[in-house]
Amino acid sequence: MTRAELAELAEKEQVQRDAKKLRLLVCCGTPCLAAGSEAVVAALRQKLAESGSPAELEVVGTGCLGPCSRGPLVTVQRKGTPDMVYERMDPQQAVALLDAYLAAASLPQQNLLPEDLPFFRRQQRVVLQTCGLIDPEDIQQYIGHGGYEALAQVLHEMTPEEVCDGVTASGLRGRGGGGYSTGLKWQLVQKGTGSRKFVVANGDEGDPGAYMDRSLMESDPHRVLEGMAIAGYAVGAEQGYIYVRGEYPLAAQRLKTAIRDAERMGVLGSRVLDSNFSFRVDIRIGAGAFVCGEETALLASIMGRRGQPRIRPPYPAQSGLWGCPTLINNVETFGNIAAIFTMGPAAFASIGSGKSRGTKVFALCGEVCNTGLIEVPMGMPLREIIYDIGGGLPGGAAFKAAQTGGPSGGCIPASKLDTPVDYEHLQELGSIMGSGGLIVMGEKSCMVDVARFFMEFCLDESCGKCVPCRTGTIEIYRLLTRLCNGSAAARDLENLEKLCHLVKDTSLCGLGSAAPNPVLSTLHWFRDEYEAHLTDRRCPAGVCGMDVKPLHLMAEELLQRVVASRVNGEAF
Amino acid sequence: MSAITLTLNEELVTARQGQTILEVAREHSIHIPTLCYLEGLEEMGGCRLCMVEVQGSARPVPACITKAQEGMVVATDSETITEYRRMIVELLLAERNHTCAVCVQNGSCELQTLAARLGVDHVRFDYLHQQLSMDASRERFALDHNRCVLCLRCVRTCDAVEGAHTWDVRGRGVTSRIVADLDRPWGESVSCTDCGKCVQLCPTGALFRKGATVGEMVKEREFLMRLLERRRAIQGRQS
Ligand SMILES: Cc1cc2nc3c(=O)[nH]c(=O)nc-3n(C[C@H](O)[C@H](O)[C@H](O)COP(=O)(O)O)c2cc1C
Ligand code: SF4
Ligand code: SF4
Numbered sequence: 001m002t003r004a005e006l007a008e009l010a011e012k013e014q015v016q017r018d019a020k021k022l023r024l025l026v027c028c029g030t031p032c033l034a035a036g037s038e039a040v041v042a043a044l045r046q047k048l049a050e051s052g053s054p055a056e057l058e059v060v061g062t063g064c065l066g067p068c069s070r071g072p073l074v075t076v077q078r079k080g081t082p083d084m085v086y087e088r089m090d091p092q093q094a095v096a097l098l099d100a101y102l103a104a105a106s107l108p109q110q111n112l113l114p115e116d117l118p119f120f121r122r123q124q125r126v127v128l129q130t131c132g133l134i135d136p137e138d139i140q141q142y143i144g145h146g147g148y149e150a151l152a153q154v155l156h157e158m159t160p161e162e163v164c165d166g167v168t169a170s171g172l173r174g175r176g177g178g179g180y181s182t183g184l185k186w187q188l189v190q191k192g193t194g195s196r197k198f199v200v201a202n203g204d205e206g207d208p209g210a211y212m213d214r215s216l217m218e219s220d221p222h223r224v225l226e227g228m229a230i231a232g233y234a235v236g237a238e239q240g241y242i243y244v245r246g247e248y249p250l251a252a253q254r255l256k257t258a259i260r261d262a263e264r265m266g267v268l269g270s271r272v273l274d275s276n277f278s279f280r281v282d283i284r285i286g287a288g289a290f291v292c293g294e295e296t297a298l299l300a301s302i303m304g305r306r307g308q309p310r311i312r313p314p315y316p317a318q319s320g321l322w323g324c325p326t327l328i329n330n331v332e333t334f335g336n337i338a339a340i341f342t343m344g345p346a347a348f349a350s351i352g353s354g355k356s357r358g359t360k361v362f363a364l365c366g367e368v369c370n371t372g373l374i375e376v377p378m379g380m381p382l383r384e385i386i387y388d389i390g391g392g393l394p395g396g397a398a399f400k401a402a403q404t405g406g407p408s409g410g411c412i413p414a415s416k417l418d419t420p421v422d423y424e425h426l427q428e429l430g431s432i433m434g435s436g437g438l439i440v441m442g443e444k445s446c447m448v449d450v451a452r453f454f455m456e457f458c459l460d461e462s463c464g465k466c467v468p469c470r471t472g473t474i475e476i477y478r479l480l481t482r483l484c485n486g487s488a489a490a491r492d493l494e495n496l497e498k499l500c501h502l503v504k505d506t507s508l509c510g511l512g513s514a515a516p517n518p519v520l521s522t523l524h525w526f527r528d529e530y531e532a533h534l535t536d537r538r539c540p541a542g543v544c545g546m547d548v549k550p551l552h553l554m555a556e557e558l559l560q561r562v563v564a565s566r567v568n569g570e571a572f
Numbered sequence: 573m574s575a576i577t578l579t580l581n582e583e584l585v586t587a588r589q590g591q592t593i594l595e596v597a598r599e600h601s602i603h604i605p606t607l608c609y610l611e612g613l614e615e616m617g618g619c620r621l622c623m624v625e626v627q628g629s630a631r632p633v634p635a636c637i638t639k640a641q642e643g644m645v646v647a648t649d650s651e652t653i654t655e656y657r658r659m660i661v662e663l664l665l666a667e668r669n670h671t672c673a674v675c676v677q678n679g680s681c682e683l684q685t686l687a688a689r690l691g692v693d694h695v696r697f698d699y700l701h702q703q704l705s706m707d708a709s710r711e712r713f714a715l716d717h718n719r720c721v722l723c724l725r726c727v728r729t730c731d732a733v734e735g736a737h738t739w740d741v742r743g744r745g746v747t748s749r750i751v752a753d754l755d756r757p758w759g760e761s762v763s764c765t766d767c768g769k770c771v772q773l774c775p776t777g778a779l780f781r782k783g784a785t786v787g788e789m790v791k792e793r794e795f796l797m798r799l800l801e802r803r804r805a806i807q808g809r810q811s
């Protein structure tokens with residue numbers, strides 16, 4: 001396909017879309033599927049068939065729309081009116097919608113989300129711009145929304161150096177956690193020498209509570225592929241791998257379809273869009289290890305070796321897959337690339353704040369009214385995310401802390417609710433942006449228990465290569481368990497802190513060195529809770545059982561019993 | 573090879589480009605404790621005992637892997653570092669069963685020597701009391717998982733020096749285990765050549781000669797460099 005043909009196809013798609021009088025978009029992201037959206041699509045399609053499949057009507061199964069706890073979601077698009085979103089639809093209700101339309105009656109108001117819901121209004125969708133609007137398995141719909149136009153532009157108008165410069169100018173930083181400048185990384189790989197080069201997309205996403213990358217891969221796989229292809233052109237790679245977490249079969253299947261369709265269309269494969277650039281993408285499926293999200297472990301896994309990190313340097317940009325320069329970025333990072341070139345690097349850089357540019361996708365969950373997938377400009381204060389978009393805590397409960405960055409991050413207390421959410425500010429508070437998990441907690445959450453939860457995750461996921469992480473995490477977990485069950489002694493808290501610093505300072509990879517963060521950050525902001533557990537044997541949130549006695553209390557009790565038995569003349 | 577200058581424990585020293593901090597330190601008779609490192613094997617950087625402080629680096633770095641660089645300022649010891657090393661040895665002692673009094677390696681064990689040198693007189697952490705098995709199915713040697721510190725010297729030697737790749741690791745985290753041939757009893761391994769290299773290089777009493785009793789297992793590690801040098805000489809003659 002040539003660039004002109006691409007533009008022609010896009011226009012044709014658009015005309016066809018505009019010709020529809022009614023489009024029903026049913027969200028088919030994993031959460032909505034779990035809530036039964038497949039049956040909704042089937043019922044609607046059947047109804048359409050029964051009424052003779054009118055050409056001006058259309059039912060589309062789309063990717064994730066965002067407010068996942070309200071699924072199945074149905075969006076009604078009618079010419080000339082704003083979109084209407086219905087929540088919690090079952091097949092009957094959905095068919096009733098269609099019936100009402102066919103009978104030219106007004107649409108039911110039941111289950112209709114208010115038009116100006118801040119959940120949608122406060123978001124800014126760049127990466128997720130077509131999520132929930134298109135059928136992820138239909139490449140034409142992506143093209144109809146301007147898809148692969150950025151790739152065409154880059155291939156025909158720019159040199160690889162210019163592409164790298166564009167990404168640098170956009171100020172984009174890695175969305176996988178580290179926040180390293182994406183443009184600089186591309187330049188490094190571009191300048192690297194090697195017989196071959198590779199582009200790898202990291203879709204391993206193992207943090208508990210995070211599902212941004214899954215949604216992106218499921219809902220808009222072509223956006224990721226387009227970003228990878230642009231990267232391939234920029235750094236001089238002809239082969240890409242996308243590493244998908246094993247627990248995401250739907251994402252893998254949709255990517256597979258997307259790759260096949262893209263190759264058939266000539267936007268991937270050999271001679272992409274009639275240029276001299278060829279780019280192939282293969283999928284690699286992970287086998288369920290959090291550590292395989294770490295870049296060196298991920299590359300080892302792609303090469304068929306045991307998924308274990310190795311010491312850097314050399315960085316993958318210098319020596320990655322089979323010793324060749326390898327560009328590895330998070331899938332959301334790749335999801336930003338097409339937008340950088342369609343809107344222009346300067347326009348992209350105008351979003352966000354400080355050194356954090358663009359938007360960030362978060363998986364908002366925990367004790368908050370509107371859970372789901374959101375995308376906001378960097379630097380939005382935490383309060384706005386939780387109270388405006390999230391709608392606050394259910395029942396107006398008091399906010400206690402927000403956890404960002406999963407097992408590598410920390411907790412932000414209520415006193416810091418006005419912190420702008422960007423790389424620098426979160427780091428200042430002892431947390432990290434991480435890949436985008438955002439867990440809201442109220443007064444019913446015990447911070448020691450939260451720290452213990454994440455430590456259990458880390459000890460389970462430690463690869464076992466280095467001693468501080470392998471054994472240190474389990475010892476930290478034991479100390480936290482003692483605090484939670486009431487058997488801790490004063491020395492335990494001291495040992496806990498020392499051990500956290502050891503593990504942080506001496507672990508080989510990011511898993512170990514970030515594993516103590518949840519403990520250190522809760523110790524910093526909620527030390528009184530730790531002390532209540534230790535000295536008063538009391539859990540302020542009422543979560544911990546406190547049902548085991550510390551050894552010194554047991555000894556005392558024993559002594560008293562012995563003394564009492566002597567006094568009473570009984571046998572002990 | 574070009575020479576570089578760096579500061580090692582407040583003294584200026586010269587080194588060759590490409591040398592690790594550990595190699596430079598050893599040349600200058602500065603002791604840095606190591607466990608997983610063994611000259612002649614590929615470094616793995618797992619035990620973290622060789623961590624040293626480098627000026628300008630936020631965290632300590634492993635001396636066995638980190639290359640010395642021009643102008644680097646290295647301190648091989650400090651209060652923090654010594655405490656970290658002690659804690660790492662304590663973690664190893666707490667992880668599995670290291671009851672020296674009944675160990676074949678008592679008296680010539682690298683872990684025991686490290687502990688003594690670092691002044692580890694007690695373990696502040698919970699003993700994990702893992703009840704691990706012993707594999708005595710091979711005719712001449714045996715493996716006691718309770719004494720293994722997962723340094724992977726055996727895995728690396730068997731793969732790179734003997735070329736048999738009998739050993740590998742199963743599981744992850746604290747449940748990691750050394751396994752022979754995709755996890756069968758060592759005695760049933762078809763790839764093992766009975767060369768005994770792993771046994772000689774194992775720092776603790778995990779791999780030992782059958783029949784050895786308490787304190788009897790004295791290992792000979794010098795063979796590795798002798799062997800590698802001879803191989804290098806032969807290769808040099810052939811090319
Ligand atoms: C334990 C661990 C887990 C990680 N998991 C992920 C992950 O699931 N997804 C991801 O993109 N990056 C993950 N990373 C970060 C990667 O190592 C790497 O920095 C990232 O993929 C680079 O892409 P970026 O520059 O686009 O962020 C992880 C790092 C560590 C230490
Ligand atoms: S820090 Fe943990 S996950 Fe990373 S290499 Fe060490 S043991 Fe493995
Ligand atoms: S068996 Fe010995 S050489 Fe092998 S990993 Fe264990 S301690 Fe190291």
Ligand code: FES
Pocket residue numbers: 605606607608609616617618619620621622623634635636637
């Ligand atoms: S000797 Fe350097 S990490 Fe083990």
